[in-house]
Amino acid sequence: MQIFATFEHSTNIELAISELEQKGIDDLFAVPLDNRTEERNLFDTIHRSDGVSLSQTGLFLAVIFSTIGASRGFVLDWGPIYWGLIGAFSGFVLGFLFDLFVQKSVKKKQRVHRGKASEVILIVDCEECQKEQVEKLLWNNLALGVAKVNG
Template identity: 30%
Template sequence: MSNILCLFRPSLSVELLLTELQRNKIKKSDISCFILKAQTPFKNGLTDKDPTETTSLADLGFIFATVFGVVGASIGFRLTLGPIIWGIVSSIIGFLLGFIIDYFFTRAYKQKSHSFVLISICCRSEQETLIKKIAETHQVLGLTVIES
């Protein structure tokens, strides 16, 4: 008997893999899944800023783009190239500026960590190659075999 451990990102392919394994006569009781949860560094109180909140890396970029876009487009009515071009240019400048500020100053408490799914499959030695092949077609990140 041997045990195969494989690591995945959580996605639909995990479920496809489980279905595929069952179709290949691997029993459900021989498979176990573990969720490796992304760990958040610290938490101060319930209502404080949520460190897992992932959207905020682009918050300031979109906000600055709007502000710069409105002002740039308005002033553009007086400039030679007109409001469209100045609106676009100032929006892009605003977005980059906001993004850079967010990137350097707010990134510290937003370190993004990923969740993973670890699947352990218990099988006979002759099934190993088949399972490896199935895992490879489902975007496996890493795989190891433990002989026992």
């Protein structure tokens, strides 16, 4: 039976490995995962999207600014249609620039901090009778996830 577990790159995985070796399980394989080196694309393509929308705030502000512009346009020179379009355009640009700033500065810092601790995958080959004991040991050493495969 094979048991797969993921750990943060910390001393917890070292403790888990040493405890497994003390229990007589020597068939272990640990694989560290590499961190992402290239920067994520900020703009989505037609084939791939990361779920981050840069136009959502822009569209929201476009509706608000166009409504205000159209209502104020009744008393201004160019009329409500022009001022509504000017308000929609300026609201969209303002919202788009705000989302772009937030994604480039604030979210980038969060991604960098989150990506520092890469994970390690630990593969344990054990007997069927040791399955419960190994799984409990892995969970006690703060495994992020555990999976069992009969093989």
